[in-house]
Amino acid sequence: MSDTTVKSAPALGEIASNGLWSNNPALVQLLGLCPLLAVTSSVVNALGLGLATLLVLVGSNAMVSLIRHQIGDAVRLPAFVLIIAAFVTCTELLMKAYAYELYEILGIFIPLIVTNCAILGRAEAFASKQPLGLALWDGLMMGLGFLAVLLLLGAIRELFGSGTLFANMQLLLGSGAADWGLAPFGTGYSFLVLILPPGAFLVTGLLIAAKNAVDLRRDAQRKARREKAVKGAKRVRTTGHIA
Amino acid sequence: MVFKPVSSPHRHGALSTARVMQWVLLALIPGIAVLTWQFGWGTLINIAIATVTALLCEAAALSLRGRPVGFYLRDYSAAVTALLLAVALPPLAPWWLVVIATASAVLIAKQVYGGLGYNPFNPAMVGYVVVLISFPLQMSSWPTPLGLLSDASQPSLGPSLAAVATGTGIDGWSGATPLDLFKHGVNGQLVSDFVAAQPLFSQALLAGLGWEWVNLAFLAGGVLLLAKGIFTWHAPVAMLGSLALMALLFWDGGSSHSGGSLLLHLFSGATMLGAFFIITDPVSSAVSTRGRLIYGALIGVLIYLIRVWGNYPDGVAFAVLLGNFAAPFIDNYTLPRSYGHSRARRATEQSK
Numbered sequence: 001m002s003d004t005t006v007k008s009a010p011a012l013g014e015i016a017s018n019g020l021w022s023n024n025p026a027l028v029q030l031l032g033l034c035p036l037l038a039v040t041s042s043v044v045n046a047l048g049l050g051l052a053t054l055l056v057l058v059g060s061n062a063m064v065s066l067i068r069h070q071i072g073d074a075v076r077l078p079a080f081v082l083i084i085a086a087f088v089t090c091t092e093l094l095m096k097a098y099a100y101e102l103y104e105i106l107g108i109f110i111p112l113i114v115t116n117c118a119i120l121g122r123a124e125a126f127a128s129k130q131p132l133g134l135a136l137w138d139g140l141m142m143g144l145g146f147l148a149v150l151l152l153l154g155a156i157r158e159l160f161g162s163g164t165l166f167a168n169m170q171l172l173l174g175s176g177a178a179d180w181g182l183a184p185f186g187t188g189y190s191f192l193v194l195i196l197p198p199g200a201f202l203v204t205g206l207l208i209a210a211k212n213a214v215d216l217r218r219d220a221q222r223k224a225r226r227e228k229a230v231k232g233a234k235r236v237r238t239t240g241h242i243a
Numbered sequence: 244m245v246f247k248p249v250s251s252p253h254r255h256g257a258l259s260t261a262r263v264m265q266w267v268l269l270a271l272i273p274g275i276a277v278l279t280w281q282f283g284w285g286t287l288i289n290i291a292i293a294t295v296t297a298l299l300c301e302a303a304a305l306s307l308r309g310r311p312v313g314f315y316l317r318d319y320s321a322a323v324t325a326l327l328l329a330v331a332l333p334p335l336a337p338w339w340l341v342v343i344a345t346a347s348a349v350l351i352a353k354q355v356y357g358g359l360g361y362n363p364f365n366p367a368m369v370g371y372v373v374v375l376i377s378f379p380l381q382m383s384s385w386p387t388p389l390g391l392l393s394d395a396s397q398p399s400l401g402p403s404l405a406a407v408a409t410g411t412g413i414d415g416w417s418g419a420t421p422l423d424l425f426k427h428g429v430n431g432q433l434v435s436d437f438v439a440a441q442p443l444f445s446q447a448l449l450a451g452l453g454w455e456w457v458n459l460a461f462l463a464g465g466v467l468l469l470a471k472g473i474f475t476w477h478a479p480v481a482m483l484g485s486l487a488l489m490a491l492l493f494w495d496g497g498s499s500h501s502g503g504s505l506l507l508h509l510f511s512g513a514t515m516l517g518a519f520f521i522i523t524d525p526v527s528s529a530v531s532t533r534g535r536l537i538y539g540a541l542i543g544v545l546i547y548l549i550r551v552w553g554n555y556p557d558g559v560a561f562a563v564l565l566g567n568f569a570a571p572f573i574d575n576y577t578l579p580r581s582y583g584h585s586r587a588r589r590a591t592e593q594s595k
């Protein structure tokens with residue numbers, strides 16, 4: 001619980017690549033899957049929940065980092081949960097005030113952000129051991145990584161499930177966004193399984209597979225590059241009869 | 244165990260995967276013939292679309308995965324999946340429905356898990372369920388069986404192809420299946436009155452006009468496979484037995500809230516197709532003899548539960564998928580005693 005437990009502060013770039021890609025909360029840590037799977041049936045739902053989570057994550061990371069020297073080990077988890085719950089309540093009230101219809105649609109999943117393990121996980125694993133600036137940056141990057149996956153999932157499920165994209169964006173972005181909705185397959189298109197929970201699992205699984213495939217290909221390329229550098233070296237034979 | 248003395252010659256032709264699959268295809272022929280006789284060209288068109296889609300998807304997935312394409316295509320497993328789906332889907336369904344079902348079956352249920360032998364769920368049933376929950380309207384449009392048509396002939400090939408290509412169907416052509424009619428029609432009437440009023444039931448010998456023949460044909464195909472030793476009797480008999488037992492237990496003499504008679508449950512819907520062609524899939528079912536008895540019985544009970552108290556008129560596909568979920572668990576508790584050991588050891592137990 002003190003700075004002495006940390007050997008060296010991580011670099012800003014490393015934190016960013018962790019949150020956005022290599023330790024992405026949704027695709028690698030597989031945390032916060034309940035809201036991820038439940039509300040991503042459209043882009044506007046995904047954006048609403050993603051922004052709410054981002055706000056809570058940044059706020060709670062900052063607060064936990066500020067009071068990290070004052071909280072004893074024994075009470076740290078209840079304290080973290082209290083802080084997170086306070087920020088979730090703020091977010092909930094904000095959404096009620098400015099995006100009431102979206103708040104109604106997202107329903108129970110806004111209060112349930114409290115139980116999102118990604119947030120508690122960052123408070124415990126990172127913010128409680130790092131100074132304010134790094135904790136803020138980590139919260140922002142983890143939140144953006146989560147938001148990006150939510151948006152991608154929402155876009156894929158909305159496009160192939162109900163045949164629209166960016167429909168009902170006015171619920172979050174005001175009346176100016178009312179005509180953003182696209183219907184590339186025409187009206188009457190619907191592929192219900194993608195809107196239902198099985199579709200969420202299927203698309204999430206495919207996204208995880210795609211991320212792993214990209215990583216594998218990148219590793220293979222890196223390895224090939226390294227091997228090319230030592231191509232001129234000769235193998236030394238150490239056993240057997242040398243004529 | 245009884246060791247029977249067998250005279251020479253002792254060499255025999257081993258059953259390869261391809262040979263097993265060819266026998267399954269052969270045993271489907273009576274069912275396909277009766278479906279075509281009763282419901283017109285739709286089934287054959289389904290078969291053509293599904294087979295082409297399945298082979299294309301299988302070849303594409305295999306080459307993406309860097310596997311030998313020709314070797315795996317020659318095991319006929321994709322063709323079996325395609326045929327099972329084609330006979331399960333409604334005849335004259337829109338072409339894209341068949342394509343989506345087959346592509347989901349081959350790509351998601353089979354190749355994503357690692358191909359034949361690694362799929363925890365029956366591919367054909369996954370494909371069926373994907374389209375069943377996505378397109379309820381198209382999936383409930385079955386043609387009227389031959390005996391109820393006024394001119395006693397199904398649409399000919401040309402209009403059938405046009406209906407499949409445009410996805411619009413043929414006017415006045417679709418009707419309720421026996422299970423559908425029974426589920427939504429019987430309310431408030433005694434079963435005997437209801438049956439007498441509905442030609443679909445009153446003109447039938449066993450369960451429902453047309454459908455009883457389809458089920459008898461699949462039963463015949465299944466008995467052929469059983470006689471050839473392609474699968475053992477345990478799972479199908481357990482499934483049919485437990486379904487019959489449920490139907491008998493809950494048969495209340497035909498009140499207005501009846502769940503349907505024994506014959507209705509055994510000879511309509513996908514009962515026989517499921518019993519002999521779906522739950523006998525060696526990959527996704529339980530492995531041991533005792534395990535297959537439990538697996539089959541579980542599916543039989545689930546079919547009755549879904550048909551009578553569920554939202555869908557037929558429940559074979561859902562029941563099979565739930566049974567697939569349970570199969571590894573069943574296997575874990577029904578491991579047979581291996582020779583030389585006094586008792587069976589569970590797969591999860593530590594060896595000492």
